[in-house]
Amino acid sequence: MDEKLMEVLKIIAPGTPFREGLENILRAKTGALIVVGDSEEVLGIVDGGFNINCELTPARLYELAKMDGAIILNKTADRILIANAQLVPDPSIASFETGIRHRTAERVARQTGELIISISQRRDIISLYYGDSKYVLEDIRVILSKGNQAIQTLEKYRSVLDKVLNNLSSLEFDDLVTLADVTKVLQRIEMVLRIQKEIEGYICELGTEGRLLKMQLEELMANVREEGVLIIRDYIHEDLLAQKEEESDKLDEESIAEEKTEKIEKERDKIKKKSREMIAEEIIDELIDWFSDDLLSLSTISKALGYGSTLNVLDQFITPRGYRLLRKIPRLPMPVIENLVQTLGNFQRILNASIDELDDVEGIGEVRAKAIKEGLRHLRDRVGLDKYV
Numbered sequence: 001m002d003e004k005l006m007e008v009l010k011i012i013a014p015g016t017p018f019r020e021g022l023e024n025i026l027r028a029k030t031g032a033l034i035v036v037g038d039s040e041e042v043l044g045i046v047d048g049g050f051n052i053n054c055e056l057t058p059a060r061l062y063e064l065a066k067m068d069g070a071i072i073l074n075k076t077a078d079r080i081l082i083a084n085a086q087l088v089p090d091p092s093i094a095s096f097e098t099g100i101r102h103r104t105a106e107r108v109a110r111q112t113g114e115l116i117i118s119i120s121q122r123r124d125i126i127s128l129y130y131g132d133s134k135y136v137l138e139d140i141r142v143i144l145s146k147g148n149q150a151i152q153t154l155e156k157y158r159s160v161l162d163k164v165l166n167n168l169s170s171l172e173f174d175d176l177v178t179l180a181d182v183t184k185v186l187q188r189i190e191m192v193l194r195i196q197k198e199i200e201g202y203i204c205e206l207g208t209e210g211r212l213l214k215m216q217l218e219e220l221m222a223n224v225r226e227e228g229v230l231i232i233r234d235y236i237h238e239d240l241l242a243q244k245e246e247e248s249d250k251l252d253e254e255s256i257a258e259e260k261t262e263k264i265e266k267e268r269d270k271i272k273k274k275s276r277e278m279i280a281e282e283i284i285d286e287l288i289d290w291f292s293d294d295l296l297s298l299s300t301i302s303k304a305l306g307y308g309s310t311l312n313v314l315d316q317f318i319t320p321r322g323y324r325l326l327r328k329i330p331r332l333p334m335p336v337i338e339n340l341v342q343t344l345g346n347f348q349r350i351l352n353a354s355i356d357e358l359d360d361v362e363g364i365g366e367v368r369a370k371a372i373k374e375g376l377r378h379l380r381d382r383v384g385l386d387k388y389v
Protein backbone atom coordinates (compact mmCIF):
# COMPACT_ATOMS: atom_id res chain seq x y z
CA MET A 1 0.00 0.00 0.00
CA ASP A 2 1.54 3.31 -1.02
CA GLU A 3 2.03 6.23 1.36
CA LYS A 4 -0.47 8.48 -0.38
CA LEU A 5 -3.22 5.87 -0.09
CA MET A 6 -2.39 5.43 3.61
CA GLU A 7 -2.88 9.18 4.08
CA VAL A 8 -6.14 9.12 2.19
CA LEU A 9 -7.44 6.16 4.17
CA LYS A 10 -6.66 7.93 7.43
CA ILE A 11 -8.97 10.79 6.46
CA ILE A 12 -11.92 8.47 5.97
CA ALA A 13 -11.04 5.85 8.58
CA PRO A 14 -13.88 4.25 10.54
CA GLY A 15 -14.48 6.16 13.75
CA THR A 16 -14.36 9.59 12.08
CA PRO A 17 -17.58 11.63 11.60
CA PHE A 18 -16.73 11.77 7.91
CA ARG A 19 -16.77 8.00 7.54
CA GLU A 20 -19.99 7.73 9.50
CA GLY A 21 -21.58 10.24 7.13
CA LEU A 22 -20.33 8.28 4.10
CA GLU A 23 -21.74 5.04 5.49
CA ASN A 24 -25.12 6.73 6.07
CA ILE A 25 -25.19 7.95 2.47
CA LEU A 26 -24.29 4.46 1.28
CA ARG A 27 -27.14 2.91 3.25
CA ALA A 28 -29.68 5.53 2.13
CA LYS A 29 -28.62 4.96 -1.51
CA THR A 30 -28.69 8.64 -2.38
CA GLY A 31 -25.24 8.67 -3.96
CA ALA A 32 -22.73 11.51 -3.52
CA LEU A 33 -19.79 13.34 -5.03
CA ILE A 34 -17.45 14.84 -2.45
CA VAL A 35 -14.28 16.86 -2.95
CA VAL A 36 -11.84 16.92 -0.02
CA GLY A 37 -9.91 20.17 -0.37
CA ASP A 38 -10.69 23.73 -1.37
CA SER A 39 -7.53 24.69 -3.24
CA GLU A 40 -7.65 27.31 -5.97
CA GLU A 41 -7.68 24.58 -8.59
CA VAL A 42 -10.82 23.13 -7.02
CA LEU A 43 -12.60 26.47 -6.65
CA GLY A 44 -11.71 27.25 -10.25
CA ILE A 45 -13.87 24.40 -11.52
CA VAL A 46 -16.80 24.87 -9.12
CA ASP A 47 -19.87 26.40 -10.62
CA GLY A 48 -22.75 27.63 -8.42
CA GLY A 49 -23.72 25.92 -5.19
CA PHE A 50 -24.40 27.23 -1.67
CA ASN A 51 -21.73 28.42 0.68
CA ILE A 52 -22.24 26.54 3.90
CA ASN A 53 -19.04 26.68 5.95
CA CYS A 54 -20.07 24.61 8.97
CA GLU A 55 -18.54 21.82 10.98
CA LEU A 56 -18.93 18.40 9.39
CA THR A 57 -21.27 16.08 11.24
CA PRO A 58 -22.53 12.75 9.87
CA ALA A 59 -26.12 14.02 9.81
CA ARG A 60 -25.28 17.24 7.94
CA LEU A 61 -23.25 15.39 5.32
CA TYR A 62 -26.03 12.90 4.86
CA GLU A 63 -28.73 15.57 4.51
CA LEU A 64 -26.68 17.64 2.04
CA ALA A 65 -25.93 14.58 -0.09
CA LYS A 66 -29.65 14.37 -0.85
CA MET A 67 -29.20 17.44 -3.06
CA ASP A 68 -27.89 17.20 -6.58
CA GLY A 69 -24.30 18.16 -7.34
CA ALA A 70 -21.08 17.95 -5.39
CA ILE A 71 -20.10 18.76 -1.80
CA ILE A 72 -16.80 20.54 -1.17
CA LEU A 73 -15.01 20.00 2.15
CA ASN A 74 -11.86 21.51 3.59
CA LYS A 75 -8.56 19.60 3.33
CA THR A 76 -8.90 17.88 6.72
CA ALA A 77 -12.51 16.90 6.04
CA ASP A 78 -13.91 18.42 9.22
CA ARG A 79 -15.83 21.32 7.64
CA ILE A 80 -18.43 21.41 4.90
CA LEU A 81 -17.79 24.45 2.71
CA ILE A 82 -20.06 24.26 -0.34
CA ALA A 83 -22.98 22.03 -1.29
CA ASN A 84 -24.96 21.55 -4.47
CA ALA A 85 -21.96 22.60 -6.57
CA GLN A 86 -21.58 21.81 -10.23
CA LEU A 87 -18.07 20.64 -11.09
CA VAL A 88 -16.75 21.53 -14.52
CA PRO A 89 -13.43 19.76 -15.03
CA ASP A 90 -11.48 19.92 -18.28
CA PRO A 91 -13.37 17.52 -20.60
CA SER A 92 -10.20 16.67 -22.52
CA ILE A 93 -8.79 14.82 -19.47
CA ALA A 94 -9.09 11.11 -20.17
CA SER A 95 -11.54 9.13 -18.05
CA PHE A 96 -12.28 5.43 -18.20
CA GLU A 97 -15.37 5.54 -16.02
CA THR A 98 -18.85 5.08 -17.45
CA GLY A 99 -21.34 7.08 -15.30
CA ILE A 100 -21.14 10.88 -15.27
CA ARG A 101 -20.59 11.09 -11.51
CA HIS A 102 -17.59 8.79 -11.59
CA ARG A 103 -16.21 10.36 -14.74
CA THR A 104 -16.36 13.76 -13.08
CA ALA A 105 -14.70 12.41 -9.94
CA GLU A 106 -11.84 10.90 -11.92
CA ARG A 107 -11.29 14.05 -13.98
CA VAL A 108 -11.41 16.39 -10.98
CA ALA A 109 -8.87 14.21 -9.13
CA ARG A 110 -6.52 14.25 -12.09
CA GLN A 111 -6.91 17.96 -12.64
CA THR A 112 -6.64 19.15 -9.03
CA GLY A 113 -4.66 16.41 -7.28
CA GLU A 114 -7.24 16.39 -4.44
CA LEU A 115 -9.10 13.44 -2.99
CA ILE A 116 -12.53 12.93 -4.55
CA ILE A 117 -15.05 10.48 -3.17
CA SER A 118 -17.82 9.12 -5.26
CA ILE A 119 -20.65 7.05 -3.82
CA SER A 120 -22.63 5.22 -6.38
CA GLN A 121 -26.38 5.37 -6.13
CA ARG A 122 -27.00 2.02 -7.81
CA ARG A 123 -23.99 0.01 -6.74
CA ASP A 124 -23.11 -0.28 -3.07
CA ILE A 125 -19.61 1.14 -3.34
CA ILE A 126 -17.48 4.04 -2.21
CA SER A 127 -14.72 4.90 -4.70
CA LEU A 128 -11.76 7.12 -3.92
CA TYR A 129 -9.94 9.04 -6.61
CA TYR A 130 -6.63 10.71 -5.80
CA GLY A 131 -4.27 11.93 -8.47
CA ASP A 132 -4.25 9.26 -11.16
CA SER A 133 -5.19 6.47 -8.75
CA LYS A 134 -8.47 4.89 -7.78
CA TYR A 135 -9.29 2.75 -4.77
CA VAL A 136 -12.59 1.06 -4.01
CA LEU A 137 -13.29 0.75 -0.28
CA GLU A 138 -13.92 -2.74 0.93
CA ASP A 139 -16.42 -3.77 3.58
CA ILE A 140 -14.87 -3.40 7.04
CA ARG A 141 -15.72 -7.00 7.92
CA VAL A 142 -13.79 -8.25 4.91
CA ILE A 143 -10.73 -6.19 5.84
CA LEU A 144 -10.97 -7.29 9.47
CA SER A 145 -10.95 -10.93 8.49
CA LYS A 146 -8.02 -10.38 6.12
CA GLY A 147 -6.18 -8.59 8.92
CA ASN A 148 -6.84 -11.40 11.38
CA GLN A 149 -5.63 -13.99 8.91
CA ALA A 150 -2.46 -11.99 8.35
CA ILE A 151 -1.91 -11.78 12.13
CA GLN A 152 -2.18 -15.57 12.39
CA THR A 153 0.39 -15.97 9.65
CA LEU A 154 2.61 -13.44 11.39
CA GLU A 155 2.38 -15.41 14.66
CA LYS A 156 3.68 -18.52 12.93
CA TYR A 157 6.47 -16.66 11.19
CA ARG A 158 7.45 -14.92 14.40
CA SER A 159 7.82 -18.17 16.31
CA VAL A 160 10.03 -19.60 13.55
CA LEU A 161 12.04 -16.37 13.58
CA ASP A 162 12.61 -16.63 17.33
CA LYS A 163 14.00 -20.12 16.84
CA VAL A 164 16.40 -19.12 14.07
CA LEU A 165 17.53 -16.07 16.05
CA ASN A 166 18.28 -18.25 19.03
CA ASN A 167 20.09 -20.70 16.81
CA LEU A 168 22.22 -17.86 15.45
CA SER A 169 23.08 -16.76 18.99
CA SER A 170 24.15 -20.28 19.84
CA LEU A 171 26.37 -20.48 16.76
CA GLU A 172 27.82 -17.08 17.61
CA PHE A 173 28.84 -18.24 21.08
CA ASP A 174 30.48 -21.33 19.55
CA ASP A 175 32.07 -19.31 16.73
CA LEU A 176 30.51 -21.55 14.10
CA VAL A 177 28.51 -19.05 12.04
CA THR A 178 28.54 -19.29 8.25
CA LEU A 179 27.31 -16.56 5.94
CA ALA A 180 24.42 -18.87 5.01
CA ASP A 181 23.20 -18.85 8.63
CA VAL A 182 23.22 -15.06 8.73
CA THR A 183 21.43 -14.61 5.41
CA LYS A 184 18.76 -17.16 6.39
CA VAL A 185 17.95 -15.19 9.53
CA LEU A 186 17.81 -11.94 7.57
CA GLN A 187 15.52 -13.58 5.05
CA ARG A 188 13.17 -14.58 7.88
CA ILE A 189 13.26 -11.06 9.31
CA GLU A 190 12.37 -9.60 5.94
CA MET A 191 9.41 -11.97 5.61
CA VAL A 192 8.08 -10.83 8.96
CA LEU A 193 8.62 -7.14 8.11
CA ARG A 194 6.74 -7.63 4.90
CA ILE A 195 3.68 -9.08 6.63
CA GLN A 196 3.90 -6.19 9.09
CA LYS A 197 3.60 -3.73 6.21
CA GLU A 198 0.55 -5.51 4.89
CA ILE A 199 -1.14 -5.47 8.29
CA GLU A 200 -0.34 -1.78 8.76
CA GLY A 201 -2.30 -1.13 5.58
CA TYR A 202 -5.34 -2.94 7.01
CA ILE A 203 -5.02 -1.09 10.32
CA CYS A 204 -4.96 2.20 8.51
CA GLU A 205 -8.11 1.32 6.59
CA LEU A 206 -9.86 0.05 9.71
CA GLY A 207 -9.39 3.20 11.81
CA THR A 208 -10.80 2.69 15.32
CA GLU A 209 -11.97 -0.79 14.33
CA GLY A 210 -8.32 -1.77 13.94
CA ARG A 211 -7.27 -1.08 17.55
CA LEU A 212 -7.03 -4.70 18.56
CA LEU A 213 -5.13 -5.61 15.45
CA LYS A 214 -2.72 -2.78 16.15
CA MET A 215 -2.02 -3.99 19.67
CA GLN A 216 -1.45 -7.55 18.47
CA LEU A 217 0.89 -6.30 15.75
CA GLU A 218 2.93 -4.19 18.16
CA GLU A 219 3.40 -7.14 20.47
CA LEU A 220 4.38 -9.52 17.70
CA MET A 221 6.80 -7.09 16.10
CA ALA A 222 8.68 -6.14 19.26
CA ASN A 223 12.41 -5.95 18.46
CA VAL A 224 12.23 -7.53 15.00
CA ARG A 225 13.57 -4.58 13.07
CA GLU A 226 16.14 -3.79 15.76
CA GLU A 227 17.46 -7.35 15.61
CA GLY A 228 17.74 -7.07 11.82
CA VAL A 229 19.66 -3.80 12.04
CA LEU A 230 22.02 -5.24 14.68
CA ILE A 231 22.66 -8.36 12.58
CA ILE A 232 23.59 -6.17 9.64
CA ARG A 233 25.90 -4.15 11.87
CA ASP A 234 27.43 -7.38 13.11
CA TYR A 235 28.17 -8.81 9.71
CA ILE A 236 28.38 -6.06 7.10
CA HIS A 237 31.65 -6.50 5.19
CA GLU A 238 34.44 -4.12 6.23
CA ASP A 239 34.94 -2.90 2.66
CA LEU A 240 31.28 -2.10 2.13
CA LEU A 241 31.13 -0.32 5.47
CA ALA A 242 34.21 1.74 4.57
CA GLN A 243 32.76 2.56 1.16
CA LYS A 244 29.40 3.64 2.60
CA GLU A 245 31.10 5.67 5.31
CA GLU A 246 33.18 7.43 2.72
CA GLU A 247 30.06 8.29 0.77
CA SER A 248 28.34 9.74 3.83
CA ASP A 249 31.55 11.51 4.87
CA LYS A 250 31.52 13.35 1.58
CA LEU A 251 28.00 14.51 2.29
CA ASP A 252 29.00 15.65 5.77
CA GLU A 253 31.88 17.63 4.39
CA GLU A 254 29.44 19.69 2.45
CA SER A 255 27.43 20.44 5.55
CA ILE A 256 30.21 20.97 8.09
CA ALA A 257 32.65 23.81 7.57
CA GLU A 258 36.23 22.73 7.00
CA GLU A 259 37.69 24.27 10.19
CA LYS A 260 39.37 21.58 12.22
CA THR A 261 38.33 22.75 15.65
CA GLU A 262 37.99 20.22 18.39
CA LYS A 263 34.26 20.73 18.58
CA ILE A 264 33.77 19.95 14.93
CA GLU A 265 35.95 16.85 15.19
CA LYS A 266 33.76 15.63 18.03
CA GLU A 267 30.67 16.39 16.02
CA ARG A 268 32.14 14.40 13.16
CA ASP A 269 32.71 11.44 15.43
CA LYS A 270 29.11 11.56 16.53
CA ILE A 271 27.91 11.69 12.96
CA LYS A 272 30.14 8.77 12.09
CA LYS A 273 28.72 6.60 14.85
CA LYS A 274 25.22 7.58 13.88
CA SER A 275 25.90 6.95 10.23
CA ARG A 276 26.93 3.34 10.91
CA GLU A 277 23.52 2.76 12.37
CA MET A 278 21.93 4.54 9.45
CA ILE A 279 23.85 2.40 6.96
CA ALA A 280 22.36 -0.72 8.53
CA GLU A 281 18.88 0.86 8.52
CA GLU A 282 19.24 1.67 4.85
CA ILE A 283 20.23 -1.88 3.99
CA ILE A 284 17.26 -3.35 5.81
CA ASP A 285 14.87 -1.02 3.95
CA GLU A 286 16.53 -1.85 0.66
CA LEU A 287 15.95 -5.52 1.35
CA ILE A 288 12.23 -4.98 2.05
CA ASP A 289 11.89 -3.11 -1.25
CA TRP A 290 13.59 -5.85 -3.23
CA PHE A 291 11.51 -8.35 -1.43
CA SER A 292 8.26 -7.03 -2.82
CA ASP A 293 8.48 -9.00 -6.08
CA ASP A 294 10.07 -12.21 -5.09
CA LEU A 295 11.35 -14.28 -2.24
CA LEU A 296 14.64 -12.65 -1.49
CA SER A 297 17.41 -15.12 -2.28
CA LEU A 298 20.24 -15.81 0.12
CA SER A 299 22.85 -14.72 -2.39
CA THR A 300 21.09 -11.36 -2.90
CA ILE A 301 21.21 -10.79 0.83
CA SER A 302 24.86 -11.75 1.02
CA LYS A 303 25.57 -9.28 -1.76
CA ALA A 304 23.71 -6.56 0.12
CA LEU A 305 26.02 -7.21 3.07
CA GLY A 306 29.02 -6.70 0.83
CA TYR A 307 30.01 -10.32 0.17
CA GLY A 308 30.04 -11.87 -3.28
CA SER A 309 26.96 -13.62 -4.59
CA THR A 310 28.51 -16.91 -5.65
CA LEU A 311 27.15 -20.04 -4.02
CA ASN A 312 30.24 -21.13 -2.09
CA VAL A 313 30.57 -17.72 -0.49
CA LEU A 314 27.66 -18.74 1.71
CA ASP A 315 29.70 -21.57 3.24
CA GLN A 316 32.38 -19.27 4.57
CA PHE A 317 32.71 -18.87 8.33
CA ILE A 318 32.30 -15.37 9.72
CA THR A 319 32.52 -13.86 13.17
CA PRO A 320 30.07 -11.21 14.33
CA ARG A 321 31.27 -7.91 15.73
CA GLY A 322 28.99 -8.52 18.69
CA TYR A 323 26.47 -5.67 18.66
CA ARG A 324 23.39 -7.90 18.79
CA LEU A 325 24.39 -10.14 21.67
CA LEU A 326 25.96 -7.34 23.71
CA ARG A 327 22.74 -5.35 23.32
CA LYS A 328 20.99 -8.06 25.33
CA ILE A 329 23.11 -7.41 28.40
CA PRO A 330 21.12 -5.23 30.81
CA ARG A 331 22.30 -1.67 31.45
CA LEU A 332 25.03 -1.73 28.81
CA PRO A 333 24.62 1.45 26.75
CA MET A 334 25.24 1.49 23.01
CA PRO A 335 28.26 3.88 23.13
CA VAL A 336 30.03 1.41 25.46
CA ILE A 337 29.21 -1.48 23.12
CA GLU A 338 30.61 0.62 20.29
CA ASN A 339 33.87 1.14 22.24
CA LEU A 340 34.09 -2.57 23.01
CA VAL A 341 33.73 -3.51 19.34
CA GLN A 342 36.17 -0.81 18.23
CA THR A 343 38.79 -1.82 20.79
CA LEU A 344 38.54 -5.59 20.78
CA GLY A 345 37.43 -6.14 17.18
CA ASN A 346 34.88 -8.92 17.31
CA PHE A 347 32.54 -10.90 19.51
CA GLN A 348 34.87 -13.85 20.12
CA ARG A 349 37.57 -11.55 21.41
CA ILE A 350 35.08 -9.75 23.62
CA LEU A 351 33.73 -13.07 24.88
CA ASN A 352 37.20 -14.36 25.74
CA ALA A 353 38.60 -11.10 27.10
CA SER A 354 39.75 -11.02 30.71
CA ILE A 355 38.30 -8.59 33.25
CA ASP A 356 41.48 -6.52 32.89
CA GLU A 357 41.20 -6.34 29.13
CA LEU A 358 37.58 -5.26 29.40
CA ASP A 359 38.53 -2.74 32.09
CA ASP A 360 40.93 -1.07 29.64
CA VAL A 361 38.13 -0.18 27.25
CA GLU A 362 36.87 3.42 27.49
CA GLY A 363 33.70 3.67 29.54
CA ILE A 364 34.28 0.36 31.35
CA GLY A 365 35.45 0.10 34.93
CA GLU A 366 35.94 -3.03 36.99
CA VAL A 367 32.31 -3.25 38.06
CA ARG A 368 31.03 -2.98 34.54
CA ALA A 369 33.67 -5.42 33.26
CA LYS A 370 32.41 -8.00 35.73
CA ALA A 371 28.82 -7.26 34.77
CA ILE A 372 29.66 -7.86 31.11
CA LYS A 373 31.29 -11.21 31.89
CA GLU A 374 28.32 -12.19 34.02
CA GLY A 375 25.85 -10.98 31.40
CA LEU A 376 27.51 -13.01 28.67
CA ARG A 377 27.49 -16.11 30.86
CA HIS A 378 23.78 -15.74 31.59
CA LEU A 379 23.05 -15.15 27.95
CA ARG A 380 24.95 -18.25 26.92
CA ASP A 381 23.01 -20.37 29.42
CA ARG A 382 19.70 -18.95 28.26
CA VAL A 383 20.52 -19.51 24.59
CA GLY A 384 21.45 -23.11 25.42
CA LEU A 385 18.18 -23.68 27.27
CA ASP A 386 15.99 -22.09 24.60
CA LYS A 387 17.49 -24.43 22.01
CA TYR A 388 15.52 -27.29 23.50
CA VAL A 389 12.17 -25.52 23.86
Ligand SMILES: Nc1ncnc2c1ncn2[C@@H]1O[C@H](COP(=O)(O)OP(=O)(O)OP(=O)(O)O)[C@@H](O)[C@H]1O
Binding pocket: 031, 033, 067, 068, 069, 070, 085, 086, 087, 088, 098, 099, 100, 101, 102, 103, 104, 119, 120, 121, 122, 123
Ligand atom coordinates in the same frame (compact mmCIF):
# COMPACT_ATOMS: atom_id res chain seq x y z
N1 LIG B 1 -20.17 17.53 -12.99
C1 LIG B 1 -20.89 17.23 -11.90
N2 LIG B 1 -20.89 18.09 -10.87
C2 LIG B 1 -21.62 17.84 -9.78
N3 LIG B 1 -22.36 16.76 -9.60
C3 LIG B 1 -22.43 15.87 -10.60
C4 LIG B 1 -21.69 16.04 -11.79
N4 LIG B 1 -21.91 14.98 -12.60
C5 LIG B 1 -22.76 14.17 -11.92
N5 LIG B 1 -23.07 14.68 -10.73
C6 LIG B 1 -23.96 14.11 -9.71
O1 LIG B 1 -24.12 12.74 -9.95
C7 LIG B 1 -25.49 12.41 -9.98
C8 LIG B 1 -25.72 11.15 -10.76
O2 LIG B 1 -25.26 11.21 -12.07
P1 LIG B 1 -25.23 9.89 -12.95
O3 LIG B 1 -26.46 9.08 -12.63
O4 LIG B 1 -24.99 10.27 -14.35
O5 LIG B 1 -23.95 9.23 -12.38
P2 LIG B 1 -23.42 7.75 -12.36
O6 LIG B 1 -21.95 7.85 -12.54
O7 LIG B 1 -24.20 6.87 -13.24
O8 LIG B 1 -23.64 7.41 -10.84
P3 LIG B 1 -24.43 6.26 -10.08
O9 LIG B 1 -23.52 5.05 -10.10
O10 LIG B 1 -24.58 6.81 -8.69
O11 LIG B 1 -25.73 6.10 -10.77
C9 LIG B 1 -26.13 13.65 -10.52
O12 LIG B 1 -27.48 13.70 -10.16
C10 LIG B 1 -25.33 14.72 -9.82
O13 LIG B 1 -25.80 14.93 -8.50
